[in-house]
Amino acid sequence: MKICIVGSSGHYVYALRGIKEDPDAKIVGISPGCEGENIEKLFSQVNEMGFAPEVYSNPIRMFEELKPDIAVINTFFYKNSKLAIEAMKRGIHVYVEKPVALSIEELEELKSVWKQTKVKLSSMLGLRYTPHFWTAYKLIKENKIGEIRLLHAQKSYKLGNRPDFYKQRRTYGGTIPWVGIHAIDWIYWLSGKKFKLVFARHSRLYNNDHGELETTAFCSFLMEDEILATVNIDYLRPATAPTHDDDRVRIVGTKGILEVLNGKVYLLNDTTKEVTEVSLEKPPIVFLDFLNEVRGTEKCLVSSEDSFYVTLASLLARQSADEGKVIEF
Amino acid sequence: MKICIVGSSGHYVYALRGIKEDPDAKIVGISPGCEGENIEKLFSQVNEMGFAPEVYSNPIRMFEELKPDIAVINTFFYKNSKLAIEAMKRGIHVYVEKPVALSIEELEELKSVWKQTKVKLSSMLGLRYTPHFWTAYKLIKENKIGEIRLLHAQKSYKLGNRPDFYKQRRTYGGTIPWVGIHAIDWIYWLSGKKFKLVFARHSRLYNNDHGELETTAFCSFLMEDEILATVNIDYLRPATAPTHDDDRVRIVGTKGILEVLNGKVYLLNDTTKEVTEVSLEKPPIVFLDFLNEVRGTEKCLVSSEDSFYVTLASLLARQSADEGKVIEF
Structure with missing residues (x-):
């Protein structure tokens, strides 16, 4: 190969x-x-x-x-x-x-x-292969929280000093497609549902001389079956924070609530009674499953269709934020 | 009196x-x-x-x-x-x-x-008088996180069995005005900024025979100075959970990030370096300050104007959710 x-x-x-x-x-x-x-x-x-x-x-x-x-x-x-x-x-x-x-x-x-x-x-979309997001995915598949009804995902990054191509929309693409896409992917992948419409906003203020780079953004989605989802994105994580990023998702289902936070997974349902940290599952190895898909022996966790669809969702969210209007899928 | x-x-x-x-x-x-x-x-x-x-x-x-x-x-x-x-x-x-x-x-x-x-x-709007939200307010006033740029607030309640008047929009008013209003209030009160527009959605699915009561909702706001804010609301907190509610807010500023979670307050900025739990301040006593305002000796923390404005914001958010469109303030 x-x-x-x-x-x-x-x-x-x-x-x-x-x-x-x-x-x-x-x-x-x-x-x-x-x-x-x-x-x-x-x-x-x-x-x-x-x-x-x-x-x-x-x-x-x-x-x-x-x-x-x-x-x-x-x-x-x-x-x-x-x-x-x-x-x-x-x-x-x-x-x-x-x-x-x-x-x-x-x-x-x-x-x-x-x-x-x-x-x-x-x-x-490599964050699917982290133990925490993979474990959340497995718990949902095992029906630990019932029907998913509401999701909120967060991406928070340090800005630092980014290369020049981040400073122009034409070469960077925007913070919703570059950073937010992960959060949009979690919502899509974990819920297994399609998006119906999006309303988003973003702001370039306080971007520390990064030209057209957006410092903050939100996206809000209506999905199939009246599932609701929001995303918060920022580049304002303090420079001295212990990690580069602060990735989170909270998923509210009819039978329980699941959270990914600080690389850990927490479950609350009628069985756990209290918010309970769940042991992490071993995820597939990123790219190795793609090598095997090319060989014809396995399916890659991130399919072509998912790659296209999640990109589309992030571009429509960016369009919504640019134009200030609701965009239907 | x-x-x-x-x-x-x-x-x-x-x-x-x-x-x-x-x-x-x-x-x-x-x-x-x-x-x-x-x-x-x-x-x-x-x-x-x-x-x-x-x-x-x-x-x-x-x-x-x-x-x-x-x-x-x-x-x-x-x-x-x-x-x-x-x-x-x-x-x-x-x-x-x-x-x-x-x-x-x-x-x-x-x-x-x-x-x-x-x-x-x-x-x-009594949650302003809790030690955790009051402490968050004080920290913001002390400029611990700089200029506020992005907020996310959460209300999550157990549904239980509600009285009949909750089951009709006419008598209940809706979940955004009844439950979400607190989260909307935190955003307004903590940021000190006005709302420019709102996009919201809500869903009555899985409301356990509560008629027209909405089980889930989100609101997303553009505020003055391009400040962005989202709210998640749900009645899906498991019946066996240790507390009735799970109130949260996360506030991202240009110099730090502040969170209210589990009745505690956490601060991350270049001084704290790590996410640090902050000692709680003693808040004013709810209603006592209103008694004193009536006497003319003190100003109530929840002013008439704030009561009207936050109600307006929740009603416009409900209208947005009902009509599926962005509403300008």
């Missing part, structure tokens, strides 16, 4: 994590995805794993010369979709950064090429 | 709490506010406090015969506003259940009578 990695501006470490667990996976080439993208850290990490990849300056030439089975694509965000399309057109399976596109038009083109080429595609 | 209490379907215990601390306050009369309202428990509580109030069946007659200084009004929700108007027209100050009206028209009438009669009015 030959793998090429394009860029290092996103979550390529997910791919490394899966590759480490797969004796037949081999990183054969790496390349920046954009002019000015520094891939030195990627190179040294791949080297430490014992691979000696060829280093290209042009990812398309890399695809054509090395003919990999899989391209891992995580460059400056505005190029991910275009490069995924170039890879798919050459019959290469793609593991691409989320959101998989920065506009509805790009998303439609990506889907259309995916349908024509019939390659496999997954995206870096 | 002569006080009459009308009804016992709301939070008259707030009034009892203040009266206990005030040697000059005296409960002189009690009455149901509606036909069929049982006030036996109120009677015995007032008795235990050492008062021997006259018991009326008609609150208007009680107002006219006993001429109290203050009427405490908390009957079936649809009658609170009407009875407050009757009291005010007789020059009686009113301490009334929230929401202070169940429709915009009623609210306008109440405000208009209040302006004409110049009596004092406050409402049972």
Whole structure:
């Protein structure tokens, strides 16, 4: 299984994590995805794993010369979709950064090429593979909280100093698609329901000279079966906080309430009586299941359809926030 | 200071709490506010406090015969506003259940009578007087989190079996005005900012035969200065949970993050470095400050204007949820 990695501006470490667990996976080439993208850290990490990849300056030439089975694509965000399309057109399976596109038009083109080429595609919605979110998912499947009725998800990040491409909407895509998409994914994945409409807002105030980057946002969703969901997103986590992020979700069902908080899972229902910390389940290994899907032996936890749908939801939420109006799906 | 209490379907215990601390306050009369309202428990509580109030069946007659200084009004929700108007027209100050009206028209009438009669009015937004919310308020005033940018508030209640008047919108008013109003109040009071627009939804599904009562809801607000806020409301707290409610608020500022959770207050900023539990401050005593406002010696924490404004916000949120559209303030 030959793998090429394009860029290092996103979550390529997910791919490394899966590759480490797969004796037949081999990183054969790496390349920046954009002019000015520094891939030195990627190179040294791949080297430490014992691979000696060829280093290209042009990812398309890399695809054509090395003919990999899989391209891992995580460059400056505005190029991910275009490069995924170039890879798919050459019959290469793609593991691409989320959101998989920065506009509805790009998303439609990506889907259309995916349908024509019939390659496999997954995206870096890697938080599904954390023990806490995976355990929450299992508990819901085991019907511990009954029918889901209300969800609230939170993403809170330190801002720090971000690369220049974060400072323009055209190259960054927006905070709802970049950060909020995880929270939107939890809501969709954990509830198993589709979105009906969204109302969202965002604000660029107090973004510490990050140009067009939005510092805060909310999304509110009506879902199938009158399920209600809200999301809070911010880049205002204090610089001195012990962790980079503060990911949370609270899920209210007809029989109980489930929460993910501080990497732990808490359950309250008529059986537990009090809020009870639940032992974490071992999740699947990120990217390893995609390698196996390419082999045809397993289904990847993050399907192509989910990758497209969650990207769509984040782009419609961004549109709602930009236009100040409710958007129907 | 002569006080009459009308009804016992709301939070008259707030009034009892203040009266206990005030040697000059005296409960002189009690009455149901509606036909069929049982006030036996109120009677015995007032008795235990050492008062021997006259018991009326008609609150208007009680107002006219006993001429109290203050009427405490908390009957079936649809009658609170009407009875407050009757009291005010007789020059009686009113301490009334929230929401202070169940429709915009009623609210306008109440405000208009209040302006004409110049009596004092406050409402049972009593959670402001809890040590945890009061401490959060003080910390914000002390600038511990900088400029507020994003808020999320939660109300989660056990449903149990509610009286029949909860089962009709006409008599109950809706879950956003009845339960959500507290969360809306925290957002308004803690941020000190006005609302610009609201988008809300609610659902009656799984309300356990409670007719028109909404089981779940969210509200999302754009406020002044692009401050964003969301609210989650539910009646799905498991019956066996250790407490009736699970009140929360999380406030994200430019310099820190503050949370109220489980009756405690947590602060994270560049000084605390980690999420730190804050010692609780002693709040003012609920209703006692209203007694003093009537005397002219103090300002009540819940002003007339706040009571009207927070009721308006909850009614516009309900309208948004009913009509499925964004409502501007």
